[in-house]
Amino acid sequence: MVVWALCSRARVFPAGLVPSPLEVVQGFAEQVQRGRMLDDLVASLYRVTLGFLIAVVLGVPLGLFIGLKIQARDALLPTVNFFRSLSPLAWIPFALMWFGLGDKPAIFLIFMASFFPMVLATAAAVANIPTVYFRVAKDYGLDRGKLLTQVTLPAIMPQIITALRVTAGMSWVVVVAAEMIAGRDGLGFLIQDARNQLRPDLLVVGMTAIGLIGVALDRSLVQLTRIPSVRWGYEK
């Protein structure tokens, strides 16, 4: 911050390329006053939450299926790996063609970014469950339903939580890109809009907000690792 303030005071950079801290604070106040800050924030969070939740709700069961059934693994894993390696940004043209502008293309892109990693992480976690747990479960007479809820799911929970953190981070990256291209609001659109208006102060405002929310998202997901029944996964 100090270096930044000194540089702008000494006019190291040509005027208009790097804003001063004061300009950024004023820009932030302006955004808040006009109500755009909150609107953009809510729009971005809504898209991330929805796209991410759909990806988790569909991805974890598919991951379980792939992890538990060898035939499913052989049949589906190459496909999942292919899409996992494909940058979600490559879907932007299709997202625009199929969904136009607004919430839907962003949600679609976030889904594409988080679904496949979620499937893979779940499948890998399931495949790594020590067989002794299943033997114990059989020995003590747990039926198939209980096997899932009392052995398989708790056994993969620590890795699922780690995958949630990684994937949520990616979603947050993707929503900015999606909104820059397909948005009419949101923090990504704020960035794009600031660029078009030649307002570097607002660019920094947007970047700061994006960074802070990203950290806050991860901090809140870290809370999940405090659940007593998953602590074992982080304390070896």
Next chain:
Amino acid sequence: MSGPILKLNGVCKSFGAVEVIRSLSLKVERGEFVALVGPSGCGKTTLLNLMSGYDYPTEGTLERFEPGHMIYQEDGLFPWRTAAQNIELGLQFVPDRVARERDLSEMLSLIGLNGFGDHYPHQLSGGMRQRVELARALVGGNNLLLMDEPFSALDYITRLRMRWELSRMLKERPRTVVLVTHDIEEAAQLADRVIVLTDRPAQIRREQRIGLTRPRDLTHGEVVRAIHDVLAEMGLEGPGRKP
């Protein structure tokens, strides 16, 4: 009830071309403590897997007249459950809630873990974890315990202590035990009968009865003599030397 709880008749087991167990016959009586010893890789664990019903013999018959619980070397506890919740796994078919709770708290004091019921396995020492594992198998009505080198991951002193713990628990709650171990001292101190297996394919090489009441001292004359006889049989101690 009397009569055998396990009856193996000419049991053979092969994995593909590898013959692991050859024509092994053995009867385990109710309430008996049988130890299976032998060189590592000789098929002891395979034999235990057959006894537990996890695997099936290639030839011969194996009859088990009551269900059993297996006890593993380590990490058989569910790490996402507390000690008490792990023990409750052995109680889930006891319909009466009051009886379940009474049994659980009795068991926690029997294994000396009063006040540790809400600890998770990773918060307990190796010896404590094995005691919880024992407790889980001892609650409920199952009469047969199949133990696969249950103390081998523990340090020497803890292992000695666990032998006493096991004997003490079995006095409170008598069970039939088949113990697989490569620790001959452990076998001689704990078991009524030590069965020495050959190299793979496993066959019975010698049966050693130890007619002492349990629990007993490791240095009791008859225990020491049994250790000597087993070691001599395995060619690990001079035949002329007497203890």
